[in-house]
Amino acid sequence: CLHDVYIVLLSDAPHSTIYTRDVVELGVENHLICHVTGFYPAPVKVYWTRNDENVTEGTSLNVPFPNKDGTFNQFSRLSFIPQLGDTYSCSVTHRALSQTLTRIWDVEQNQPGIGPAVFCGLGLTVGLLGVATGTFFLIKGNECN
Incomplete structure (x- = not known):
């Protein structure tokens, strides 16, 4: 069959x-x-x-x-x-x-447009400002002790 x-x-x-x-x-x-x-x-x-x-x-x-x-x-x-x-x-x-x-x-x-360069520059600036602010408060905190 x-x-x-x-x-x-x-x-x-x-x-x-x-x-x-x-x-x-x-x-x-x-x-x-x-x-x-x-x-x-x-x-x-x-x-x-x-x-x-x-x-x-x-x-x-x-x-x-x-x-x-x-x-x-x-x-x-x-x-x-x-x-x-x-x-x-x-x-x-x-x-x-x-x-x-x-x-x-x-x-x-x-x-590539200008956008990525602007965002990179802005991010780097904010990051550096954060480091500078943190360093400032670290030094001020150590002076108080």
Whole structure:
């Protein structure tokens, strides 16, 4: 007696993020990284663009590696020299996606602003004032004894 055998084709759609390897300095070589995670089965295909033009030179894609839940991770890398106004994208295709998954990275939007420097300076000033005040009261307390 033959039994019907059903094969269930399961798949999980990937998620992706795009980020730089190093702090961005205009005109200095860096790497954009597209991290693709949570997909099954492996692999994914990754495509890069610069200002809406396909880029293949300076790209790499590692082999997929498994997560503990049975899904996979994969990294793609693009060597680039950031120039103000450039826009890069990482597009991912996989059989569980109904459309291409694209992440965009703009050079001008990812430049550090003045905010972090102001907060750092303010924090340092408040910290030094606290140390000075504590030292003053420590000396005054010792004089009273």
